[in-house]
Amino acid sequence: MAPYASDDMTAPGEADGPRARRRRAARYVVPVTVMGVAAATIGLVPAIADSGDPDLPEITAAQLIEKIAQSDVEQLSGTVKITTDLGLPDLGGLESGLASGATERGGDGGSSADPSAKLTELASGTHTLRVATDGPDRQKLSLLENAAEYSLIHNGEDVWGYDSESNEVYHGTVDASGEDREQQPPATPEDFAEEALKSVDDTTSVTVDGTAQVAGRDAYRLVVKPKQSGSTVGAISIAVDHETGMPLKFTLTPASGGAAVVDVGFTQVDFDKPAASTFEFTPPEGAEVTEEGEPDRAREHSGKPEGAPKSGEDLAEGLGGPKMLGEGWNSVAVFDTGEEGGLPTGEAGGDLGGFLDSLGDRVEGDFGTGTVFSTRLVNALITEDGKVYAGAVTKDALVKAANQGK
The missing domain is CATH 2.50.20.10 (Lipoprotein localisation LolA/LolB/LppX)
Incomplete structure (x- = not known):
């Protein structure tokens, strides 16, 4: 038909x-x-x-x-x-x-x-x-x-x-x-x-x-x-x-x-x-049988020292709500991690920096420098000043949004 x-x-x-x-x-x-x-x-x-x-x-x-x-x-x-x-x-x-x-x-x-x-x-x-x-x-x-x-x-x-x-x-x-x-x-x-x-x-x-x-x-x-x-x-x-x-x-x-x-x-x-x-x-x-909340109590008594690296869950809780840039389908969410220095990319990042560089693309703009990590739908830009820009937009659109949001 x-x-x-x-x-x-x-x-x-x-x-x-x-x-x-x-x-x-x-x-x-x-x-x-x-x-x-x-x-x-x-x-x-x-x-x-x-x-x-x-x-x-x-x-x-x-x-x-x-x-x-x-x-x-x-x-x-x-x-x-x-x-x-x-x-x-x-x-x-x-x-x-x-x-x-x-x-x-x-x-x-x-x-x-x-x-x-x-x-x-x-x-x-x-x-x-x-x-x-x-x-x-x-x-x-x-x-x-x-x-x-x-x-x-x-x-x-x-x-x-x-x-x-x-x-x-x-x-x-x-x-x-x-x-x-x-x-x-x-x-x-x-x-x-x-x-x-x-x-x-x-x-x-x-x-x-x-x-x-x-x-x-x-x-x-x-x-x-x-x-x-x-x-x-x-x-x-x-x-x-x-x-x-x-x-x-x-x-x-x-x-x-x-x-x-x-x-x-x-x-x-x-x-x-x-x-x-x-x-x-x-x-x-x-x-x-595990009852709800038991894993949380286990973490509370795990003895993790103060200053230890944050878990993904801890980081997510610390980001708070995102700021939105753009409109419609080109909307980009912005999170401020508060972590200066961003990811350990480039030569200064050693082996881990080289590995992360192989997964993403280094970019520069008015926002500074950062790395774009891409999937077929969602792209994310992590800048060296600790901000994360993410959305269902192209790499160029993501960089443009970061420049405008600076």
């Missing part, structure tokens, strides 16, 4: 209404606390081949966004996949080793079943998951692995993580008000669509580009593109279920071309109410 000649949504007023009314969707994953900028760009599911273009009634972009806003799906079960290709630098096995070690330790000496460590595995590669949800208080996600499975279960105020490979269990609770659930990273096509549509303003083009079939269901294809130059985002495609209005697939392709950075889509979905037993969990006999 040819693309619909739909309207190009560019006026802020047209998008503000749907965004203001957008409901807080039921989540499939309970809160996790350790996710970086790159990890925040991931969801749970990749592209599947269209099995035909269904013949559906024409719809405008504004009407389709309104359809998404009015979607009230709270019960479903299905199979999803995630393929993430951020183009992270090859660290010669170091990266996978660090990730493996973090998973085994559960972050800082905690359980391997702690979701804050386990779910970081979704930041790269292809993964298959099973998901189920029954309203805002009951969700289950299972990450299928070779001869093993990791399950994350939210039932009422209880959160259970179970790693079958290590036979370890993590138990925590969520705020009864639901505030904790609002802090979790994107986890489904619906979550990603919600975040993408928040960016709709006069710097954005939004159109309806025909139809598709996803997981055997008829869907409209909504396409969101930046109008500005300088963004690393090429286009975002959202397949929206014709019947329910729920996003079934989310694909983000980079401006540089090639494979999608994030490709998320259901391979099977059922909107019937899952059985109550789906969300029940009892720790298996012999399993090691």
Whole structure:
């Protein structure tokens, strides 16, 4: 089917209404606390081949966004996949080793079943998951692995993580008000669509580009593109279920071309109410159970001397909220680490400086000197005066923002 000649949504007023009314969707994953900028760009599911273009009634972009806003799906079960290709630098096995070690330790000496460590595995590669949800208080996600499975279960105020490979269990609770659930990273096509549509303003083009079939269901294809130059985002495609209005697939392709950075889509979905037993969990006999907060207490009594290097978590807490430069898709977040001297790059940095130089590009400007570290979506500039500039913008746009923010 040819693309619909739909309207190009560019006026802020047209998008503000749907965004203001957008409901807080039921989540499939309970809160996790350790996710970086790159990890925040991931969801749970990749592209599947269209099995035909269904013949559906024409719809405008504004009407389709309104359809998404009015979607009230709270019960479903299905199979999803995630393929993430951020183009992270090859660290010669170091990266996978660090990730493996973090998973085994559960972050800082905690359980391997702690979701804050386990779910970081979704930041790269292809993964298959099973998901189920029954309203805002009951969700289950299972990450299928070779001869093993990791399950994350939210039932009422209880959160259970179970790693079958290590036979370890993590138990925590969520705020009864639901505030904790609002802090979790994107986890489904619906979550990603919600975040993408928040960016709709006069710097954005939004159109309806025909139809598709996803997981055997008829869907409209909504396409969101930046109008500005300088963004690393090429286009975002959202397949929206014709019947329910729920996003079934989310694909983000980079401006540089090639494979999608994030490709998320259901391979099977059922909107019937899952059985109550789906969300029940009892720790298996012999399993090691870690209660929420135990790793923190372990760190408090670790005897780490005053003045010791800060952990990544400590540094993140010290950065505070970012200052924003630019507008729309060219927005750049600025953090001041307060660490003069920046990274140990160049000859003065010795072997570590040479290693970091091999991963990034040295740049100079009105802001001074620094190093740009790049992925296919997010670029970050770390300057020698301790500032960090990060955004989904090109290296040139990042340097320009740093010069203007000086």
